[in-house]
Amino acid sequence: MVKLPHALFLTTLVLHLSFTLAISARGRVPTPPLPILPLPSYSQLKWQQREIIMFLHFGVNTFTSYERGTGHEDPAIFNPVGLDTNQWVSAAMDAGISLMILTAKHHDGFCLWPSKYTDHSVERSHWKDGKGDVVQEFVDAAKARGVDVGLYLSPWDRHEPRYGHILEYNEYYLAQLQELLTNYGSLREIWFDGFKNSTLNMTYYFTEWFSMVKELQSSINIFSDAGPDVRWVGNEDGIAGTTCWATINRTSLSIGNASIEGYLNVGDPRGTHYLPAECDVTIRDGWFWHKSESPKKLSKLLQIYYNSVGRNCVLLLNVPPNTTGLLPETDVRRLKELRNALDTIFSVNxxxxxxxxxxxxxxxxxxxxxxxxxxxxxxxxxxxxxxxxxxxxxxxxxxxxxxxxxxxxxxxxxxxxxxxxxxxxxxxxxxxxxxxxxxxxxxxxxxxxxxxxxxxxxxxxxxxxxxxxxxxxxxxxxxxxxxxxxxxxxx
The missing domain is CATH 2.60.120.260 (Galactose-binding domain-like)
Structure with missing residues (x-):
């Protein structure tokens, strides 16, 4: 056996004891409790902390005063001569909103960007002699001010002749989805619903669409009745259930199924997926701008806030631009009033x-x-x-x-x-x-x-x-x- 010198032995002993005590001391520090599955993703957590996001319904319906276009509208009617997406973004920022979602295409099939797959778009409008791109202007204005963007691309297209031919239309829709996801930078939310023509045997290939979305933009949140990242709350009134779990069983969900609206509203304490709810509601009666309408009273918007954000959800508040291409001043003032009211209530704890x-x-x-x-x-x-x-x-x-x-x-x-x-x-x-x-x-x-x-x-x-x-x-x-x-x- 090799004997260490006395001084070296003492030094070694002291170091050993110090290390042992350090390990012991660290061992006594309490650890966090184990998580309870399922857990939110980073993107879901960031989304939920936004609390209020903005929807912008804009298109040919703005000029016809319809809520649901027929698909036979003449693109020439779309001519928002004073369009100012910077004004949209300023209104959102003044309201404390950090994410805005634009209807790139609604059920009427009119595209707010010059899609190469259809001529039913801004390319055939009088606005900017057909050389404009609302989606690009929206994205540029928002990103210049640090506001995130999302888009809604309606699966139901009442103009496109391929609609009703399952394979051909699904390929057409996926092509337009690829345009939006590759040509306009990073998106934070993509919005799907399940509306369809009830007289046609139409099937949407949501699984394929969602897979392509995640391949092209992995950090995006996908909204639909069935997620996979954000679920619908089951109504368009901005009201979550008094019990509202972020967890739910995705295998029990299907897009466009009215029978699951109650389940969507409440969630499931035994849910296998973390899928928080988004409460969509419009600031006016209609989703598109109508001259005869005015914004909801502040007391009503506060009630909606308590019944959505205050019940474990995110509020998606629609504020529609008018025919000039601006958010109405009455709506902008009401948004600011809502922000001031929330600041008044919650700035003091x-x-x-x-x-x-x-x-x-x-x-x-x-x-x-x-x-x-x-x-x-x-x-x-x-x-x-x-x-x-x-x-x-x-x-x-x-x-x-x-x-x-x-x-x-x-x-x-x-x-x-x-x-x-x-x-x-x-x-x-x-x-x-x-x-x-x-x-x-x-x-x-x-x-x-x-x-x-x-x-x-x-x-x-x-x-x-x-x-x-x-x-x-x-x-x-x-x-x-x-x-x-x-x-x-x-x-």
Whole structure:
């Protein structure tokens, strides 16, 4: 056996003990809990954090005042002489919107870009003597200002003679889809629906289309009744279910199937796919601009916001350009009013001035999962986690103010959905009195208290049922001065 010199032996021993202690100390740091599948993708998380995105229905219907064109419209009628896509983008930015989706082609088949596969497009319009491209101008204006873009290409085409011939039309549609996905840069969302001519035996090759979309743009989100990235909420009123899971079974979904609208609206706690819902609604009565219409009142738009974003969804708000090619000033003002109202409501969080405690916390006091995490600026990756005990059914987190100084009528709860949606049921108490209760939370749950403004010192949120450990990333107590319970009926 080789003997080490005494000094070298001591040095080696000290290094060994230091390494062992370091390993031991690292071993005592609590780890995050295991995620609960299915999980959102990076693109889905980014999409959900947008909260409000804009739809722009624009085309020949704008000039005929139809909602659904026949396909026999003369392209010459399309002539938006004052078209200014920069004005569209400015309106979106002023409203805090970071993604805009344009109807590149609606059911009438008229294309807002010069497609080489049809002459039913801007190429045969009077606008810019047939040399214009609305899609290009839209994309250029948005990307110059840092706003993301998406496109809608209607599967139903009432103009194209190949429609009804399954193979030929699917090839035609796929060719136009390739044009949009390869000629206009990076898109963040592509929008599909299942409308079709009920008198023709038409089949859409969605599987092939979706595969091509992902091949050409891998980070894009595909919207349809069945995803695969974003699902329809099941109505065009902007209303999600009071229970709304981002999870659902994609094998139970089919595009254009009216019988699944209720399932789309609620989702499924046992869902095998993470497929959050998008709530589409228009700022006016119609999807296209009509001279006789005006935008919804601010109170109605706020109600829609609470029933969509406030129920774990993203709001897709349609704002249609007029025949001049501009968003109407009345609509632009209403959008700005909505943004100002939301800023007024949510810019102040009364909970930030409170002391906070919880029923328990993972890893103990210094474990990194304490209740104080719900009051920081990270609403996704920092969170409160209770202890991991099978018999711990009553998890709660409590905000304590001073001398009844908490006066609010909105409670905001957010989950750390990056580790899976978990909360099944929760209750809210103020000074021991229950003021609200609900089921799912997800990315964001907003309770606009039915009894109006409450005042108290202690607010406790109880998680009474969840899938595994509930992980709460953010809590807010807000005062909504626009909320008058007697004026607005919340479904």
């Amino acid at each position: 009364l909970a930030e001035k409170c002391s906070v405690k919880a029923s328990s916390q993972r890893g103990g006091k210094d474990g990194g999962f304490g209740p104080e995490n719900v009051l920081d600026s990270d609403h996704l990756w920092t969170y409160w986690a209770p202890v991991d005990e099978d018999d711990a059914q009553d998890h709660w987190i409590e905000m304590r103010g001073t001398n009844g100084g908490l006066r609010f009528n909105v409670v905001r709860i957010q989950e750390a959905v990056g580790l899976g949606q978990r909360i099944k049921r929760h209750e809210i108490y103020v000074d021991g009195k229950k003021v609200a209760q609900g089921t799912t939370v997800g990315h964001k749950r907003l309770h606009r208290l039915k009894g109006g403004v409450v005042q108290g010192s202690v607010v406790r949120i109880r998680i009474t049922e969840s899938k595994g450990l509930p992980l709460v990333s953010s809590i807010g107590l807000h005062l909504d001065p626009f909320w008058q319970p007697k004026d607005v009926k919340v479904p």
